[in-house]
Amino acid sequence: MPLSRSSESELGWVAPEQIADFAATGTTLHRLFSGPGGWVERQGRDLLISWNSPETLRSLLAEIEIRRRELPLPIDRVFLRKRWERETSPKLLLLSGNPTLPMATTAKENGLSFRIRFDTGESTGFFLDQRANRSFLRARRPTRLLNLFAYTCSFGVAAASAGAQTWNVDLSPRTLEWGKENYRLNALDPRDHWFLARDARDALPYLLRRKLRFDAFVIDPPTFAHGRGGKDFSLPRDLGSLIEGLLPLCEPNALLLLSTNYQPWRSADLFREAVRACSRAGVNVEPLPPLPRPVDLPEGTGPATLWLRIKP
Template identity: 40%
Template sequence: MNRGWITPAQFAAFGAAGTDAHRMFSDTEGWIERLAEDVLLSHKTDAARDAMHCGLAEWAAANIWQPRRIFEKLLPRQNEDRDSPVLFSGDPALPLTGEVRENGVRYGLDFAAGYSAGLFLDQRMNRAFVRNVAPKRMLNTFAYTCSFSVAAALAGAETVSIDLSKKSLDRGRANFLMNGLDPNTGHKFIADDVLEVLPRLARRAENFDAIVLDPPTFSRGNKGRRWQVEQHLEDLVIAAMELAAPRASILVSTNCTTIQFADLERVARFALKFHRRPGDLHREAQPPDFPPGHGARTLWISLRG
């Protein structure tokens, strides 16, 4: 990347790989994502926003790619201040829904659905890993729009996706259909609190070859139950490992800025010790459009038995 901008060669390589959803620019004060024909500019300050608009105009002129629309959103200090993106330029009559492609896989977008439009781009390498692992059964917790489940299902997996939000799971079902997958055959969508569902699955002795744990930093679950990733991640990994088949892969991921890779490793080793199971830890490569320090911290636990 050149001073935070994606290079023309990287831009072309994404296109050749069937990917039109990627970062275009990254900085400490904000970033720009390409989402098919549109871009979303996320900023912490007005000064960063103005500088990114200038940079985008220069980049577009030099690289002969003009976004159809530019959306903007503020990256607020507090979750309560999160808002949907707003249209900055482009035709206001165009629909706010659309789709993007990642390695040829289609995912729906909705700029009016809230703070996030539907796909977290920093998980691209982990979705590719899931597809390569080709699990027989995959458990996707905090599934949001089920992008991990789609990646697994395309590799032949049966999937169970859990999220508190029925609306997000409905978007997940739509993502299955968009990729020619029948969401009603071999796939379950459970609109409930992950922390209540995991023990239920354990009582039924269910197990999975791949498990995705990508919880939010903070949330309120059923009956107002408070979830705080710094406090509860260890319990979550322990509860999930109960459901892991021999040789399963478990993804532990967080956006919480106070949790570093070393913390994830400590949690993973503690869970392995707790269950007396052998396992290896690895990280997928940082996506090429995400500079160090950007995107979620993620770690795979590969069980050896």
């Protein structure tokens, strides 16, 4: 399998100039390689390989060794996410490096720090394919953000670093604690922000009763998740009512990010759901122009995302 960069497909290794650009913006969280067999991410001083098949792994590892010698990257360890055994082996495997190094580390995106953990399952706590959206949100300097399905609160940190008050909602108290740690890593006091461990659908009436209003929203849900008391979440079924539920919480001209990894859906599907939900409520919605694709994410990778403006 060819592992070198192909200009037509943009698969291959990220160029050394691009790595220098990441360094210049204080970013150590980015992809290094994308190919048909999987991809390699730099997560601080470690590499995380997400690979589809054991057969082609050996040639990738040989290529990584060559690149590590060529590129001035300080890399301590290489971890593997076996995508061919996802059901049976959700843990990351340490392929090389010192096994006594801490499994919790810190890595950076645009100067912001995030706690990365290699021992909590197949996710390390950070989705680097949302970099452009976090950056856009931060540049907009919102006053109040409602971050639904917050996970480790990376969107909350991005908005709070630009002065926003932030509300992070997630079913998992454990990931919200992780989120608070991310705030502290950036000298943001979590006591000045809100972390609600509850179902995103239940958070909306709760916030409405408290007469809160927001000028920015993030909805980045899983495709499907088990909820409390058998209340499952299904993106194709529930996204529309979730959007409808947040409309009474909107300041005029509020920004809304919709994002999904649900494979059949593209941004047009997200827009359709938003238009339906808004028209049921008699509210206008306008799509914002798509953000430029990051240099380390080839066409067709990453979630489908869409920024919208909710009109009064």
